[in-house]
Amino acid sequence: MKPRPRRLAPLLAAGCAGAAVWAAFPPVGAWWAAPLGLAVLASVLRARGPWAGAGLGLVFGLALFTPLLHFTAVAMGNPVGWAALTAVESFYLAAFGAAWALVGRIRRLERPGGAAVLARILAFTVLWCGVEEVRSSWPWGGFPFGRLAFAMADAPMLPFAAYGGAAGLTALVACAGGALAETAHALRRRRGLDALLAASLAGLVVFAPVLAPVDGSAQDGTLRVGAVQGNVAEEFEDAFNRALEVTGNHAEATLVLADDVGWGTLDVVIWPENAADLDPRDFSASAALVDSAARAVGAPVLVGAISYADNVRYNDMLVWSPGQGAGEYYRKHRPVPFAEYVPLREQLRHLSGQVDRIGTDLEPGTGPQTLTVHAAVQDRDVKLAMGICFEVAYEDTLRDGVEQGGELIVIPTNNASFLHSSEAEQQLAQGRVQAVIHGRALVQVSTVGVTAVINPRGVVEQRTQPYTQAALVADVPLRTSVTVADRLGALPGLALEGSAALLAVAGMVSGVSRLRRRRRLRRA
Structure with a gap:
């Protein structure tokens, strides 16, 4: 031996x-x-x-x-x-x-x-x-x-x-x-x-x-984007249970942004996933906060909200136009198993009661992988390739958005539940690689950080620090060409x-x- x-x-x-x-x-x-x-x-x-x-x-x-x-x-x-x-x-x-x-x-x-x-x-x-x-x-x-x-x-x-x-x-x-x-x-x-x-x-x-x-130049002009990180208390579960606190934080940060850059100077403002703790399509108080922020900045606001229907829920990013309200929305296509829904729930319940921590399963959305916004300053429509949270890790999901005409990749995310772990930085690294794969600038917007602007070469041009209330403003390049990687699929x-x-x-x-x-x- x-x-x-x-x-x-x-x-x-x-x-x-x-x-x-x-x-x-x-x-x-x-x-x-x-x-x-x-x-x-x-x-x-x-x-x-x-x-x-x-x-x-x-x-x-x-x-x-x-x-x-x-x-x-x-x-x-x-x-x-x-x-x-x-x-x-x-x-x-x-x-x-x-x-x-x-x-x-x-x-x-x-x-x-x-x-x-x-x-x-x-x-x-x-x-x-x-x-x-x-x-x-x-x-x-x-x-x-x-x-x-x-x-x-x-x-x-x-x-x-x-x-x-x-x-x-x-x-x-x-x-x-x-x-x-x-x-x-x-x-x-x-x-x-x-x-x-x-x-x-x-x-x-x-x-x-x-x-x-690797070409990172603008091919269809630029889009002037405001990315808002409203911040959430570190006791996040309690924060999301305090009605409208998260929405109020993002509205407040948007008002500060409006004071800094002036009314009507941004094409679009992006809030993160779950930025509206109550869906503004269903709750008037939430709608009032979102609309006040949109009016103050003079631009449409992308808002993350959870929609409930028929004992299931959906993870949406919706376009809120000032004075007009909710319009088009993107509904997350790839819910995360065991985090947003539970496969084989009945069988696994015999092994652990933890499966019932997720009481209502998140269902996948349908429709395009893009969201169209009307750029306020330029007065034209721009298609965004969308991916919510963990969708940034799925190359084929983002490729669909690019192939459907997305000229910029937007990743709204909510990292609050991960506190100071490595998850947010891992997502940022994934976004940097995806920007190069698809030849698009990428804007990642988080409730608590990291919010960042990444150019098509994978370089982080701006970023926030975790657990701070902040906003980024950037003229991001819009691109229409398709990389070899996306052609190969x-x-x-x-x-x-x-x-x-x-x-x-x-x-x-x-x-x-x-x-x-x-x-x-x-x-x-």
């Missing part, structure tokens, strides 16, 4: 690898830690069997997702949902570990030489991306938090997102990680040419994309999923063949 320290070393290495990848995301934001963490994972999985690979992948996943998803415990006030979500997400990486253990032992991939080095790097990249694509889309729409692409907001490879989307950007990170692992392995085996080849590839995929052109992700599945099957077939050969040798 191996000494205990030697048996624990692979587990410790896998845990450190997961922690390194976590450090690539906000709040740490050390993007370069992601390829290093993947390199350690690839190294520790080398020559392992599928069960050992699954165990090491699970440890890696737990080390990554436990701190990354801690904001769910903050929101719920207990660790039940945090533990469940962390476990589910980690099982995907257990599957990756098992699959890579099988694929990495395909005989053609075990050979020395430059061709085998490149093949192993490509296989590692494809397999990682395929698992990430599945995790980000299934079940119930998936959970894209933790996509490697979303850790690359400050990385030199970010411009590639305009060409390969989130899947392509993740592929560069995975490729760099696989290449670093091959570099270390070749150096240990004193194969200098193989090490040089792998290291050169790692450097190429990390730094070459900085040269890729879901194709890169589907290709990676299919290729990963084929690789996994090839690995299983190879494993069965290897087992049969061993049995024949034993019999002989």
